[in-house]
Amino acid sequence: MNATPATRIKAADTLGHYINGRTVSASSATLDVHNPATGRVARQVELATRETVEDAIAAAEAAFPAWRNTPPAKRAKILFRFKQLLEEHADEIAALITEEHGKVVDDALGEFQRGVEVVDYACGIPELLKGEFSKNAGPAIDSWSEFQPLGVVAGITPFNFPAMVPMWMFPMAIACGNTFVLKPSEKDPGAPLLLARLLSEAGLPDGVFNVVNGDKVAVDTLLEDKRVQAVSFVGSTPVAEYIYSTGTANGKRVQALGGAKNHAIVMPDADIDNAVSALMGAAYGSCGERCMAISVAVCVGDETADIVVDRLKDQLADLRVGTGTDTCNQMGPLVTREHCDKVRGYVDLGVKEGATLVVDGRDLTVDGHADGYFLGPCLFDHVTRDMRIYQDEIFGPVLCVVRAESQEQAMQLIDDHEYGNGTCIFTRDGEAARYFSDNIKVGMVGINVPLPVPVAYHSFGGWKRSLFGDLYAYGPDSVRFYTRRKTVTQRWPSGGVREKAQFAFPSNG
Numbered sequence: 001m002n003a004t005p006a007t008r009i010k011a012a013d014t015l016g017h018y019i020n021g022r023t024v025s026a027s028s029a030t031l032d033v034h035n036p037a038t039g040r041v042a043r044q045v046e047l048a049t050r051e052t053v054e055d056a057i058a059a060a061e062a063a064f065p066a067w068r069n070t071p072p073a074k075r076a077k078i079l080f081r082f083k084q085l086l087e088e089h090a091d092e093i094a095a096l097i098t099e100e101h102g103k104v105v106d107d108a109l110g111e112f113q114r115g116v117e118v119v120d121y122a123c124g125i126p127e128l129l130k131g132e133f134s135k136n137a138g139p140a141i142d143s144w145s146e147f148q149p150l151g152v153v154a155g156i157t158p159f160n161f162p163a164m165v166p167m168w169m170f171p172m173a174i175a176c177g178n179t180f181v182l183k184p185s186e187k188d189p190g191a192p193l194l195l196a197r198l199l200s201e202a203g204l205p206d207g208v209f210n211v212v213n214g215d216k217v218a219v220d221t222l223l224e225d226k227r228v229q230a231v232s233f234v235g236s237t238p239v240a241e242y243i244y245s246t247g248t249a250n251g252k253r254v255q256a257l258g259g260a261k262n263h264a265i266v267m268p269d270a271d272i273d274n275a276v277s278a279l280m281g282a283a284y285g286s287c288g289e290r291c292m293a294i295s296v297a298v299c300v301g302d303e304t305a306d307i308v309v310d311r312l313k314d315q316l317a318d319l320r321v322g323t324g325t326d327t328c329n330q331m332g333p334l335v336t337r338e339h340c341d342k343v344r345g346y347v348d349l350g351v352k353e354g355a356t357l358v359v360d361g362r363d364l365t366v367d368g369h370a371d372g373y374f375l376g377p378c379l380f381d382h383v384t385r386d387m388r389i390y391q392d393e394i395f396g397p398v399l400c401v402v403r404a405e406s407q408e409q410a411m412q413l414i415d416d417h418e419y420g421n422g423t424c425i426f427t428r429d430g431e432a433a434r435y436f437s438d439n440i441k442v443g444m445v446g447i448n449v450p451l452p453v454p455v456a457y458h459s460f461g462g463w464k465r466s467l468f469g470d471l472y473a474y475g476p477d478s479v480r481f482y483t484r485r486k487t488v489t490q491r492w493p494s495g496g497v498r499e500k501a502q503f504a505f506p507s508n509g
Contacts, residue, residue: 015045015189017052017213018196020059021206026052031186031215036102036333037323039371045189048214053181053221056210060152060179061227063207068149068177070205072126075175082171082202083119086112089198093163093191098324100188101162102333102373103286105324108163115167117456118474122171128479129176138506141491147483149177150229150253154222156243157192158235159185159335160289160395166192168460169232172478174208178229182211183222187335189213223247230481232473233257234291236393237419237465244468255469255481257461259393260421263296264450265410265436268304270426274448276311278426282450283399284319284377287334288343291466292422292444292451295394296383298402298410305403309358309381312399316359316377322366333373334396340373343396347378350389350398355380361397385413393419407432415441420463424450443467 015033016025030044048056067075086093094108103111131146155169162184170180184192189211196211212218222228223246230253233243237258247254264282266275282294299305324332334340344362351357361376375397383390383400390400404410414423424446425436433447443462446452454460454475461472471477493499 013043015043015193015213017046017048017056018193018209018211019052019056019207020063020210021200023193023197024052024055028052033100033187033189034336035099036335036373037325037369039337039369039373042099043190045186045213047186048212048218050217050221053183053212053214053218054225056181056212057152057222057225057227059207059210060181063205064149064151064179067174067179067205067208070177072129072175072177075177076123076125078199078203079119079123079125079171079175082199082204083116083123085198085202086116086119086195089194093194096190096194097162097188098332100190101159101335103289103324104329104332105327107286107332108324111161111164114453114456115161115164118167119171121456121474122175125172125175128476129483137489138491140494141489143487143489145485145487147176147479148486149483151178152181152227153178153230153482154181154183154228154232156183156219156222156231156233156235157185159187160286160291161234162188163191163195165234166195168234168474169478170209172474173232173482174204176479176482178482179208180210181222181228182209183214183218184211186213186215219243220246223252224250226250228252230254231256232481234473240468241465253481255461255471255473256467257291257473258466258468259419260291260293260462260466261296261391261393261417261419262292262294262422262424263298263410263414263417264294264423265404265407265414265425265427266297266299266304266308267407267425267427267429267432268301269428270304271428271448272304272307272311275426276308276315278448278450279308279312279399280315280319284316284331284397287331287375288397289335289395290451292453293395294424294450295398296390296400296402298404298413300404300407300410302403305381305401309379309401312379313358316379319377321361321364321374321376323369323372331377331397334375335373337373339395340375343375343394343398346389346392346394346396347398350380350383350387350400353387353389354382355384355387355389355400356382385416391417407436411436411440418465421466422446422452422462424448424452443472
């Protein structure tokens with residue numbers, strides 16, 4: 001294994017791993033990282049062996065005792081410096097996201113900024129870790145609780161938010177005194193490696209944060225190694241279920257965020273123009289590759305549905321699709337050729353199932369980018385609950401319109417679906433909105449807000465098969481996830497006083 005000082009991510013680089021404060025190149029298999037806009041190889045990434053992952057875990061384990069005892073205010077100081085470096089390198093990070101993922105630059109910057117907000121929240125860790133103290137909880141007895149770090153923890157993150165989702169995890173984990181091993185998506189590994197370098201520049205001690213690129217071998221090593229105390233995951237539901245069952249079977253604390261099929265109800269009294277504009281961004285932003293994307297619009301009443309479909313059709317005719325580097329474009333390519341073909345296959349399936357394909361993006365071509373992974377926006381009407389395009393998470397620029405006769409019927413559709421990540425309602429009726437938010441069986445709810453992603457000082461998570469585990473991501477739940485509560489009760493007997501044995505269970509009586 002050869003180690004060299006970390007460098008900027010360059011075109012045609014072969015990306016290795018980041019272990020113990022250094023870029024590490026290990027002899028292993030490599031995978032091509034493509035630029036989705038061109039279809040060409042941008043660079044290669046090494047796939048970690050079990051031994052490489054174990055080296056990262058060992059580095060994190062060795063760094064833990066000193067980092068655990070580092071005062072929270074000093075940890076916060078490093079995170080403040082990291083936040084400053086992030087802002088200085090925002091354009092560089094966004095460019096990497098666009099090059100490897102394909103999303104337009106504005107969207108990449110938006111993702112980046114939401115991650116920085118979590119770093120900002122983590123900078124308040126001295127306040128967040130304050131325990132509770134009770135003087136004279138009993139006769140001359142004081143009692144307090146404190147939050148202690150777990151040790152080595154790990155994060156396994158998806159391709160669709162290569163900067164934001166890792167920043168949902170590691171800032172709070174290391175702020176709480178843990179050390180961290182990140183396994184990002186091998187489809188777009190550049191941004192996470194740059195984040196690791198910036199953390200070192202901010203003064204983070206070697207070994208506190210490590211990155212291993214890899215596939216299932218790396219994942220299974222993290223899940224099975226007894227030194228790893230907790231695992232955070234974001235991805236598809238089948239993988240989330242595997243992560244949760246395997247991790248917990250190995251004695252780990254696990255939060256595994258899975259898939260989604262997010263519905264938006266459009267009521268007859270809604271501001272239709274604003275609802276349609278919101279649906280455009282929520283369904284087709286980031287090419288639909290968001291776990292919070294709206295993929296089903298449930299229109300209450302045929303008249304509402306007809307108007308919504310007509311106006312969506314008109315706006316989709318003007319949607320600019322092309323390379324992410326062109327700031328005039330609103331939607332870029334899908335992340336890989338395989339995923340593009342999969343989404344295109346769902347469009348074919350929807351036609352076969354009998355849905356009405358109002359807007360067909362399958363024939364889209366982008367001048368000069370014939371080999372890019374482009375698919376134009378697709379819009380289906382008259383979708384029914386028995387169709388697979390309704391049931392499955394497509395994860396692409398495909399919006400399904402379902403028609404309902406009432407709000408109650410629309411809500412029943414949402415409640416019956418296996419996923420419960422996010423949902424929203426468009427209405428001017430406060431009573432309808434309140435009934436919806438009180439009774440819908442979904443974890444994150446928007447009222448005239450299409451993407452109700454909680455801000456950094458709340459927590460993110462869904463219900464049903466969208467989340468495995470008890471605690472949400474970032475926000476207050478992250479302190480609970482990345483720490484153990486310890487309660488200490490102390491008493492100092494008065495000098496020279498001999499006390500009798502007490503055989504009754506102690507109480508304050």
